[in-house]
Amino acid sequence: MFHWLEKNPFFFSVGVFIVIAFAGLIEILPNFAEASRPVQGLKPYTVLELAGKEVYKKDNCMSCHSQMIRPFKSETDRYGQYSLSGEYAYDRPFLWGSKRTGPDLHRVGNYRTTDWHETHMFEPTAVVPSSIMPAYKHHFTNIADIETAYAEAFTVKAVFNTPYDVEGGVKLGTWEEAQKMALAEAKLITADMKNKNVKDAVESGKIPEIVALIAYLNRLK
Amino acid sequence: MQSNAALEYDYSIAKLFTYTTILFGILGMIVGTLIASQLAFPELNYLLGEYGTFSRLRPVHTTVVIFGFTLSGVFATFYYVAQRVLKVSMAESKFLMVIGKIHFWLYFVGALLATISLLLGFTAGKEYAQYEWPIDIVIVIVWVLWGVSLFGIIGIRREKSLYISLWYYIACFLGVAMLYLFNNMEVPTALVSGYGNIMHSVSMYSGTNDALVQWWWGHNAVAFVFTVPIVAMIYYFLPKESGQAIYSYKLSLLSFWGLMFVYLWAGSHHLLYSPVPDWMQTMGSIFSIVLILPSWGSAINMLLTMKGEWNQLTENPLIKFMVLASTFYMLSTLEGPIQAIKSVNAIAHFTDWIPGHVHDGVLGWVVFMIMAAIFHMTPRMFKREIYSRKLLESQFWLQTVAVVLYFTSMWIAGITQGMMWRAVDEYGNLMYSFIDTVTVLHPYYAIRALSGVLYLVGFLMFAFNIYKTITASKRLEEEPQFKTPMA
Amino acid sequence: MEIRELQAYANFFFTMFLVFLLYGYIVHLYRSEKKGERDYEKYADMALHDEISDAPVDVNPKTLDKKGKE
Numbered sequence: 001m002f003h004w005l006e007k008n009p010f011f012f013s014v015g016v017f018i019v020i021a022f023a024g025l026i027e028i029l030p031n032f033a034e035a036s037r038p039v040q041g042l043k044p045y046t047v048l049e050l051a052g053k054e055v056y057k058k059d060n061c062m063s064c065h066s067q068m069i070r071p072f073k074s075e076t077d078r079y080g081q082y083s084l085s086g087e088y089a090y091d092r093p094f095l096w097g098s099k100r101t102g103p104d105l106h107r108v109g110n111y112r113t114t115d116w117h118e119t120h121m122f123e124p125t126a127v128v129p130s131s132i133m134p135a136y137k138h139h140f141t142n143i144a145d146i147e148t149a150y151a152e153a154f155t156v157k158a159v160f161n162t163p164y165d166v167e168g169g170v171k172l173g174t175w176e177e178a179q180k181m182a183l184a185e186a187k188l189i190t191a192d193m194k195n196k197n198v199k200d201a202v203e204s205g206k207i208p209e210i211v212a213l214i215a216y217l218n219r220l221k
Numbered sequence: 222m223q224s225n226a227a228l229e230y231d232y233s234i235a236k237l238f239t240y241t242t243i244l245f246g247i248l249g250m251i252v253g254t255l256i257a258s259q260l261a262f263p264e265l266n267y268l269l270g271e272y273g274t275f276s277r278l279r280p281v282h283t284t285v286v287i288f289g290f291t292l293s294g295v296f297a298t299f300y301y302v303a304q305r306v307l308k309v310s311m312a313e314s315k316f317l318m319v320i321g322k323i324h325f326w327l328y329f330v331g332a333l334l335a336t337i338s339l340l341l342g343f344t345a346g347k348e349y350a351q352y353e354w355p356i357d358i359v360i361v362i363v364w365v366l367w368g369v370s371l372f373g374i375i376g377i378r379r380e381k382s383l384y385i386s387l388w389y390y391i392a393c394f395l396g397v398a399m400l401y402l403f404n405n406m407e408v409p410t411a412l413v414s415g416y417g418n419i420m421h422s423v424s425m426y427s428g429t430n431d432a433l434v435q436w437w438w439g440h441n442a443v444a445f446v447f448t449v450p451i452v453a454m455i456y457y458f459l460p461k462e463s464g465q466a467i468y469s470y471k472l473s474l475l476s477f478w479g480l481m482f483v484y485l486w487a488g489s490h491h492l493l494y495s496p497v498p499d500w501m502q503t504m505g506s507i508f509s510i511v512l513i514l515p516s517w518g519s520a521i522n523m524l525l526t527m528k529g530e531w532n533q534l535t536e537n538p539l540i541k542f543m544v545l546a547s548t549f550y551m552l553s554t555l556e557g558p559i560q561a562i563k564s565v566n567a568i569a570h571f572t573d574w575i576p577g578h579v580h581d582g583v584l585g586w587v588v589f590m591i592m593a594a595i596f597h598m599t600p601r602m603f604k605r606e607i608y609s610r611k612l613l614e615s616q617f618w619l620q621t622v623a624v625v626l627y628f629t630s631m632w633i634a635g636i637t638q639g640m641m642w643r644a645v646d647e648y649g650n651l652m653y654s655f656i657d658t659v660t661v662l663h664p665y666y667a668i669r670a671l672s673g674v675l676y677l678v679g680f681l682m683f684a685f686n687i688y689k690t691i692t693a694s695k696r697l698e699e700e701p702q703f704k705t706p707m708a
Numbered sequence: 709m710e711i712r713e714l715q716a717y718a719n720f721f722f723t724m725f726l727v728f729l730l731y732g733y734i735v736h737l738y739r740s741e742k743k744g745e746r747d748y749e750k751y752a753d754m755a756l757h758d759e760i761s762d763a764p765v766d767v768n769p770k771t772l773d774k775k776g777k778e
């Protein structure tokens with residue numbers, strides 16, 4: 001039997017496939033339903049926050065920052081309550097990261113402000129003198145892609161039943177409505193900001209990436 | 222079909238992939254050295270504006286070395302080795318030649334586009350699976366084409382039994398196909414909603430599920446790209462170069478099945494202490510430790526193949542490359558399981574020890590093995606001897622020193638930072654702010670950057686040596702049988 | 709809960725099955741060699757005799773027609 005397998009490439013491949021697929025079947029599939037349940041009170045991201053998440057992803061913040069607080073005292077002291085599975089229910093993709101060149105950000109909204117983020121993104125060493133993080137000045141001039149963020153919210157609502165437009169929840173609405181809401185949300189953030197160009201841009205109806213990013217970071221709690 | 226007298230192995234596709242191996246190798250290592258230097262000297266982040274920050278370049282580095290350099294090397298050696306162990310020439314089948322050519326060109330263009338898309342910031346956001354969905358589709362087609370080549374050449378073989386190297390190539394094909402498909406299940410948002418950028422998608426899985434699928438892939442991408450096909454290479458090139466039969470063919474078969482079974486379970490060791498179920502974490506830990514057995518099975522088999530022939534180590538620098546490669550394979554397959562022990566992982570996770578571990582594996586094992594394979598193949602493909610033995614020897618020592626500098630500095634950096642994060646004073650308060658644990662790493666980051674430079678220089682020496690071999694070296698009358706001739 | 713139980717049983721039995729298979733394989737490898745039915749080590753030097761004119765260790769009957777070698 002074994003020898004026969006060694007001479008029959010097709011059945012050999014089937015054999016290899018069964019052996020390697022086994023782990024996935026057992027380990028991953030059966031847990032799916034359970035692990036995708038949100039914690040109570042978790043709301044989906046607003047369009048502006050999604051646009052910010054897109055900026056976070058685009059500039060790969062997760063290559064240096066985790067969003068996963070492990071259940072150790074040294075971590076809960078530093079970053080807050082340890083992370084729960086249900087808190088990530090609306091994260092597609094997940095952004096846990098695998099390396100902390102900088103600190104964890106899962107609850108950064110609890111202890112950093114709009115103002116702090118603004119200064120920090122423009123020039124990290126202005127608030128953390130020996131920081132090795134690069135400055136992200138281009139976030140202040142690049143315009144966030146609200147349309148793609150809307151497309152994402154629309155998609156997760158349509159395909160995965162993410163609860164937008166429910167009683168007491170986050171409203172998504174049509175593209176026109178979503179634009180207005182995102183702009184209103186952006187204005188709340190720029191009220192706490194100093195950069196003149198960013199404020200002007202938002203007044204004229206454009207949302208720079210930094211505003212969306214701060215909306216996202218403030219939401220991480 | 223040609224007459225038997227004229228029948229020769231056809232290396233045209235192996236040659237093409239050899240060129241891209243070198244090209245992507247240089248590219249990936251330049252980026253790698255740059256981002257390593259950025260951590261030590263942050264001013265280097267601003268060389269290319271928005272496109273030159275550490276964060277934007279890091280996935281470029283990883284994907285270029287994984288999918289550019291390593292896969293090119295895998296394909297190059299495959300198109301070389303498969304013909305030889307099956308005793309059939311690519312030239313015997315027009316169909317396979319055409320498929321092989323399409324495979325190469327689609328791969329090459331795809332890899333360039335993929336790299337550019339990452340620079341522009343189109344990313345699916347999961348490590349080593351960053352490509353957006355249109356590029357994923359190209360990758361799937363490339364992979365299918367390789368499958369056609371792989372099973373096509375097996376279909377017309379003269380040798381009935383498949384040599385162990387081919388087992389590993391088949392496993393590489395199947396493993397990557399399965400994992401890549403499942404991990405890259407995405408929904409393109411523009412197609413569903415009619416709004417926004419076409420280069421955007423959301424993952425089919427959310428949160429914890431996504432993490433599980435991702436590390437099932439992430440870890441096993443290491444298995445099926447950095448381990449399995451490289452083992453395939455060493456099983457062919459070490460015996461061939463040394464003229465020694467494999468020490469125990471039975472052991473190689475056993476290690477194969479052991480590796481296949483155990484590797485896939487180990488993925489969850491990337492998620493220790495995260496909110497994935499405990500039993501999965503424990504399973505990941507246990508299987509990671511079991512994994513030492515099949516890994517060492519192959520490595521020891523290779524070292525024992527040299528039994529009684531250790532003098533070759535001084536006579537043939539290529540043997541040196543391969544013996545060092547299997548030694549580093551043993552080191553990193555011991556180090557990995559150690560890091561997967563929960564209490565060790567509590568310190569090591571999120572620190573620089575992890576990139577340290579990855580790099581003693583890839584720099585010491587993967588790159589050394591691929592370079593040795595190319596040194597072995599080039600004189601046979603181009604019928605010329607290696608241009609310079611001296612250059613080869615100095616490259617060997619330069620890169621060996623570089624690898625040692627890399628992993629020692631990262632071990633120290635990782636453990637230092639891991640300990641500082643958890644250090645408390647007598648009242649139980651944290652002793653260090655986060656930035657303290659970063660500034661302390663500066664010397665180690667600087668050493669790492671230096672090791673990157675050394676390694677890159679070594680690789681350029683390799684590229685130069687191969688270039689000169691192809692263009693200006695002494696011609697060989699007939700194919701060398703075992704030891705590769707060099708000037 | 710039910711899927712969990714199923715998962716546990718499937719895991720246990722399939723793992724046992726594969727372990728059994730692996731050990732069976734070891735026994736097979738050594739026994740068939742001892743009995744002289746099969747010599748696995750003859751494949752160990754396949755890489756060394758890989759010229760296109762070398763004789764295959766096991767000839768593939770499907771390509772016999774193509775071959776004009778000794």
